[in-house]
Amino acid sequence: MDIVVENLTKIYGLQKAVDDISFRVETGEVLGFLGPNGAGKSTTMKAITTYLSPSAGTIRLGNFNIYDHPEEIRRRIGYLPENNPLYLDMPVIDYLAFVAKLQGIPQNKIKERILEMVKVCGLEGEKHKKIAELSKGYRQRVGLTQALIHDPQVLILDEPTTGLDPNQIVEIRELIRKIGREKTVILSSHILAEVEATCDRIMIINKGKIVADGTADTLRKHAGGKEIVHVTIEDGSLNEIHQALAALESVEMVDFVNKENGTFEVQSKTNQSSRRAIFQLCVNNNWMLTRLSPVETRLEDVFRELTIH
Numbered sequence: 001m002d003i004v005v006e007n008l009t010k011i012y013g014l015q016k017a018v019d020d021i022s023f024r025v026e027t028g029e030v031l032g033f034l035g036p037n038g039a040g041k042s043t044t045m046k047a048i049t050t051y052l053s054p055s056a057g058t059i060r061l062g063n064f065n066i067y068d069h070p071e072e073i074r075r076r077i078g079y080l081p082e083n084n085p086l087y088l089d090m091p092v093i094d095y096l097a098f099v100a101k102l103q104g105i106p107q108n109k110i111k112e113r114i115l116e117m118v119k120v121c122g123l124e125g126e127k128h129k130k131i132a133e134l135s136k137g138y139r140q141r142v143g144l145t146q147a148l149i150h151d152p153q154v155l156i157l158d159e160p161t162t163g164l165d166p167n168q169i170v171e172i173r174e175l176i177r178k179i180g181r182e183k184t185v186i187l188s189s190h191i192l193a194e195v196e197a198t199c200d201r202i203m204i205i206n207k208g209k210i211v212a213d214g215t216a217d218t219l220r221k222h223a224g225g226k227e228i229v230h231v232t233i234e235d236g237s238l239n240e241i242h243q244a245l246a247a248l249e250s251v252e253m254v255d256f257v258n259k260e261n262g263t264f265e266v267q268s269k270t271n272q273s274s275r276r277a278i279f280q281l282c283v284n285n286n287w288m289l290t291r292l293s294p295v296e297t298r299l300e301d302v303f304r305e306l307t308i309h
Contacts, residue, residue, distance in 0.1 A: 001076060001153040001184055002026050003048060007057035010043050017043045019208035020057070027153075030180035032199030033188040036307050040208040041188045042082060045156050048186070049079045061154060075104070078147035082158040082188075084140060088132035092123060092142055095131060096149060103150035113149060121145040122171060136163030144172065148179070155179060157187040161194055173198045192299045202299075206307040219302050227268040230257055231278055232291035238262060244281055250274040263291065 003025040010018040018040040025031045035041045046052045048059055050070040058065055064072045087095055093114060100110045118127050121141045126134055131142060140163050147155060160176070161169045176198050179185060189195050195202060196216045204212040204219075212219050233241050238259060245264060246254045250272040257263040268274040275292060282289040 001062040002060075003154060003184055003186070004060040005044070005048070005057070006059070008044065008047060008054050008059065009056040010040075010047060010052070011055040016208055018047070018054075021205070021208070021210050022057075023203060023210065023213065025184050025186060027184050028181055029201060030176065030185040030187065030199045032195035032202040033186055033205065034192070034195060034202060034303060035188075035205040039205045039307070041205060042158055044205070045079075045158055045186065045188065046081075049077050049156055050074055051079075075150075076153045078150065078152035078155045080143045080147040080157045080160055082162070084143040084162075086131050086139060086142060089130060091128055091130050092134070093118075093127045095142065096145060099146045100149050105150055113151075117145045117149055120175065121148070122168075137165060137168050140164055141168075141172075144175075153183055155183050155185045155187075157185065159189055160187055161189065161191065169194065192303060196299055204303065204306050211306045212302070216299055220299065226252065226270055227273050227275075228295040229266050229268075229275060229278070230263055230291060230293050230295055231266050231289070232261060232263045233282060234262060234288040234290055236285060236287050241287070244285070245278065248274055248277045248281065250277055265295070 006022050008018055008021050033041050047054050050066050050073055061073050096114045121144055126138050250268050251274050252269045253267040255265045257265045
């Protein structure tokens with residue numbers, strides 16, 4: 001089931017939390033939703049789930065829109081909010097049975113569905129404990145289980161790996177990717193490596209506006225735009241090599257990376273490459289070029305560049 005957001009705006013008093021954004025998420029796609037605190041991520045996700053009404057714009061899930069068919073949309077969405085509200089005094093299995101009834105699962109199928117999802121989300125050893133007795137990581141698993149209990153077509157996950165240890169994160173990541181083959185998934189996270197490993201596509205929002213949308217590789221290329229290479233040269237003096245590299249026509253900036261082994265970071269001018277010129281420079285000066293390797297722009301750098309202002 002596709003999600004279509006058109007000209008979505010949400011205003012709180014004098015603050016415009018979401019500012020006229022539009023995007024589409026297709027069935028079988030896992031979209032990573034990134035942005036600094038207060039950027040509008042949670043507001044957008046709450047609008048999609050009909051938890052709040054937009055000030056302007058519309059949202060459709062398949063043939064249903066949030067104004068005319070809110071109940072139909074809720075039936076088709078599994079939602080794990082950031083604060084993961086749970087009834088702490090209830091045993092896990094009783095809580096899941098309660099949620100299953102709320103979601104309209106037939107009584108004769110509730111037990112089977114609970115056991116299936118408890119296994120999928122790794123709660124077998126915890127299912128009879130009270131939720132209050134669980135670690136934060138296991139509580140997060142309970143929240144994910146309740147979001148999946150009714151087999152929704154759309155899954156909205158707000159910080160789904162909060163409180164999980166590295167092994168649990170890998171397991172949840174694999175679960176989300178498996179789910180994403182059949183469902184439409186939007187997840188937000190502050191862990192950029194997690195989003196890159198889990199999502200097919202990444203969208204970055206800042207101050208209520210979408211500032212980037214594409215695969216991780218596309219965002220790196222778009223935001224970077226300048227070739228960066230690490231260069232290690234032997235035989236010449238450091239100052240001499242530094243000056244020669246900086247004098248190359250295609251080079252914009254040269255910095256030291258490691259003075260002990262003579263490694264420099266060379267940044268080329270926009271849409272230019274300096275690798276051939278560096279190689280020729282070494283040939284002309286009889287210098288030994290022992291390293292010439294490109295530096296990939298990190299997703300963290302892309303995020304900072306797009307959201308720091």
